[in-house]
Amino acid sequence: MKNNSFLSLLFLTVFSTIVLFACGGSDEPEPTPDPDPIDTPCSSPPTLSLTAENTSCTDNTGKITATGAGGTGTLTYQLGSGDFQSSGIFENLAAGEYTVTVKDAEGCTTSQTATIENADAPTISLTSEDAGCGTNDGSITVIANGGSGSYQYSLDGGAFQSNATFSNLAIGTYRVTLKDTENCEATAEVTLTTGVNYVDNVASIINTNCAISGCHSGGQAPSLTSFDEVSRNSSRVLARASSRSMPPQSSGLSLTDEEIQLIECWVEDGTPRN
Numbered sequence: 001m002k003n004n005s006f007l008s009l010l011f012l013t014v015f016s017t018i019v020l021f022a023c024g025g026s027d028e029p030e031p032t033p034d035p036d037p038i039d040t041p042c043s044s045p046p047t048l049s050l051t052a053e054n055t056s057c058t059d060n061t062g063k064i065t066a067t068g069a070g071g072t073g074t075l076t077y078q079l080g081s082g083d084f085q086s087s088g089i090f091e092n093l094a095a096g097e098y099t100v101t102v103k104d105a106e107g108c109t110t111s112q113t114a115t116i117e118n119a120d121a122p123t124i125s126l127t128s129e130d131a132g133c134g135t136n137d138g139s140i141t142v143i144a145n146g147g148s149g150s151y152q153y154s155l156d157g158g159a160f161q162s163n164a165t166f167s168n169l170a171i172g173t174y175r176v177t178l179k180d181t182e183n184c185e186a187t188a189e190v191t192l193t194t195g196v197n198y199v200d201n202v203a204s205i206i207n208t209n210c211a212i213s214g215c216h217s218g219g220q221a222p223s224l225t226s227f228d229e230v231s232r233n234s235s236r237v238l239a240r241a242s243s244r245s246m247p248p249q250s251s252g253l254s255l256t257d258e259e260i261q262l263i264e265c266w267v268e269d270g271t272p273r274n
Contacts, residue, residue, distance in 0.1 A: 042108035046071030048100065050112050054119035055095055057184035062093035062116035066100045073105025122147030124178040124186040130195030131171045133265035138169035138192040142176055149181030171268070194265040198227050199274040202266045205259045206230055209247045210237070231271040238267045 046068045055062030066088035068075040076084040078101040090100070095118045101111040123145045131138030142164040144151045152160035154177040166176070173191045196202070206224055210216050216224040222233045230237060240246035241260050247253040255263075266272070 045108040048102045048110045050114040052114040057118035057121045060094045064090045068102035071104030121184040124188045126190045131192045133194040136170045139167045141165045147180035193269040196265040197272045197274045
C-alpha cells in the first residue's frame with residue numbers, strides 16, 4: 001500500500017514538471033527588451049574654414065580649399081550635394097556660391113559657403129536722364145571699367161552696340177549688359193521716371209485750383225493743404241482731375257490738359273516730394 005502511494009506521488013511530480021516546461025512556465029522573469037536607442041547630438045563637431053580662388057570668365061578655373069579640424073576620426077568633404085571625398089580641394093569651378101560640408105567618422109557635420117567671382121570681368125555703372133511727362137526723352141549711359149579690350153552694350157537683351165548710350169526711352173525699368181572682347185559680361189538695372197515732383201510741378205496746381213476757400217482748404221474733406229495730405233489722396237485727386245470735377249465748375253476754375261497730365265505723371269512716379 002505504501003509502495004503504491006509513493007509511486008502515485010512520484011508520477012504526479014514528474015507529470016507536473018513535464019506540463020510546466022511544455023507550457024513555457026518558469027520561475028525566471030520575462031526578459032525586458034532594450035529601450036529604443038536615443039540619438040546623441042554631436043558634442044564636438046568638426047570645424048571648417050574655406051579659401052576661395054576666383055575664376056576666369058572664359059574658363060572654369062575657380063577653386064575652393066576646405067580645411068577641417070577636430071571632430072572624431074577621419075574627416076571627409078562634400079561640395080553641394082555631391083559625394084563625400086577625402087580631399088578638401090574642389091577645382092574647375094565656375095563663378096557662383098558654393099556650400100561645402102565636412103563630416104567626421106561619427107557623422108557629425110559642419111557646413112559653410114564660399115563665393116567664387118569672375119576675376120577678370122568688366123564692371124558696370126549707369127547714369128540716366130528722366131523720360132519726361134508724356135514723352136520718350138529718357139536716356140541711359142553706361143560707364144565701363146576693367147575687362148579686356150573694347151566694350152559692347154545691350155539693352156534688355158537686344159542686339160549689342162558699340163555706343164554706350166541708349167536714347168529715346170520711355171519710363172520703365174531697363175537691364176543693361178556690358179560685354180568685352182573676351183565675351184565676359186556684367187549687368188545692371190536702372191528705372192527711368194517722368195521726373196515730375198510735387199514741389200516743382202504739382203503743388204502750384206493744387207494750391208490754386210483745389211486747396212482754395214470753399215473747397216479743399218480745410219472746409220471740405222479731404223484737406224489738400226499739405227504734401228502728405230495730397231500724396232495720401234493722390235488717386236482720388238487724379239480721378240477727380242481727370243473727370244474735370246475738380247475744381248468744380250461753380251468755382252470758375254479749370255485744369256488744362258497739361259496740368260492733368262502732370263498730376264497723372266506724378267502719381268505714376270509714386271508721388272515724389274521733389
